[in-house]
Amino acid sequence: MSLTNLELLHYLSELLKTSKIKDYCPNGLQVEGKTNIQKIVTGVTASQALIDAAIEYQADAILVHHGYFWKGEDPCLRGMKKRRLAALLAHDINLFAFHLPLDVHTEFGNNVQLAKRLSIDVGQGVDANDPFSVALRGRFKTPITHQQLVDRLRTELKTTVLSEGDPERIITTVAWCTGGGQGYIDAAADLGIDAFISGEVSEQTIHTAREMNIDFFAAGHHATERYGAKALGEHLAEKFELDVTFVDIPNPA
Ligand SMILES: [Zn+2]
Incomplete structure (x- = not known):
């Protein structure tokens, strides 16, 4: 089965009650990619290593706890941020991020x-x-x-x-x-x-x-935030018959 990025956005926003929770980043579809989603990579943080893994898996979407666009950060798309976004956009990968709603x-x-x-x-x-x-x-x-x-x-x-x-x-x-x-x-x-x-x-x-x-x-x-995105991905795999893989990019901090 597959569903559209906006259907998935709607489902996750309802499930995680994002409109009811105050946060210091946007929650939901942070970067829009291709319309149809069948394959998802989940992870803790939308780092370059996770994006590279998603590209290798030919994922249609990434679902993470730590996305981008934090309140107070420099909004310019330079350096590390430019490279991450360029990779997502070049491969038409959707980025879904849920911070406090996923805590x-x-x-x-x-x-x-x-x-x-x-x-x-x-x-x-x-x-x-x-x-x-x-x-x-x-x-x-x-x-x-x-x-x-x-x-x-x-x-x-x-x-x-x-x-x-x-x-x-x-x-x-x-x-x-x-x-x-x-x-x-x-x-x-x-x-x-x-x-x-x-x-x-x-x-x-x-x-x-x-x-x-x-x-x-x-x-x-x-280590303490590894399990939310993983559990949510497993739920999506079961509910919508999607192909979901959790990728743990080790981080000692
Ligand atoms: Zn965190």
């Missing part, structure tokens, strides 16, 4: 998909009043020590982990935000949660962890 979705979102891999039962948002809270809280199905969580993150996400806290501490309650979500540790600490997991770390994150008695784990921006 917070209750089934395909990066946050929920990460919880699945770590055996966490998902509860409410860290901001309970926000239905699209980008940080979530929950409980481990079975309480786990700090060191066991480090090991689980390493094994499940195939990543390196930076952590702060007592290796022997038993962790039951947890909050998390994939990617650059370390700033939410303060809200999680205020809720008295045992541990906070994110992709990135800042200098100040460690002080909050130490002084607010909340264990902290940074497992990589890329």
Whole structure:
């Protein structure tokens, strides 16, 4: 089966509720390519390496979490940005990008998909009043020590982990935000949660962890955000009988 780029855009926009979520990049069809879509490459970031892979697969579309045109960036099409766009346009490849809508979705979102891999039962948002809270809280199905969580993150996400806290501490309650979500540790600490997991770390994150008695784990921006685009692609493959391939371009950050 195939569908048109605008049909796919409409479907994804509805599914991910893009009009309801404030973001600092456009969500949806960022670069228009050919009309009919049968073959899709999914990935975390629309880097040159991912575009090259899509060209090799002869993909009609790329679907990513990190696209282009971020608020505040230089809008000129030069250098790296020119080369990426030139490659997409030369091969008539559509670029679909969904940022925050793909973090917070209750089934395909990066946050929920990460919880699945770590055996966490998902509860409410860290901001309970926000239905699209980008940080979530929950409980481990079975309480786990700090060191066991480090090991689980390493094994499940195939990543390196930076952590702060007592290796022997038993962790039951947890909050998390994939990617650059370390700033939410303060809200999680205020809720008295045992541990906070994110992709990135800042200098100040460690002080909050130490002084607010909340264990902290940074497992990589890329590694924690690998699973949303992958899950969404698998859903599209099944629903529309499309040929979808997830391409992981390794990134240690
Ligand atoms: Zn991200």
